[in-house]
Amino acid sequence: MNLGKVGTFYMTYENNSEWNAKIFKGMLEAAGRDHIIISDPTTGRRYLLLMLNLDYVTFDEPLVYTLPFGAGGGGPTRDE
16 A cells, blocks of 8 residues: 555564664565565665564655454444
């Protein structure tokens, strides 16, 4: 839903002696259940990042997000 938007992706890599945390900034090109592909707009370099290592993502613009069909129909609301 947010392909083409630029985000900052915060990743953690356990048991890595060179670096255990890394930040990637790029345009979201594709996203699957276990990976994302981003490209650096300044260099054109592409990165395949595993969701396993993803901590969180920030975007500097509004996101498009809708709940999947049938979701959110029975749980508590914020007011409850």
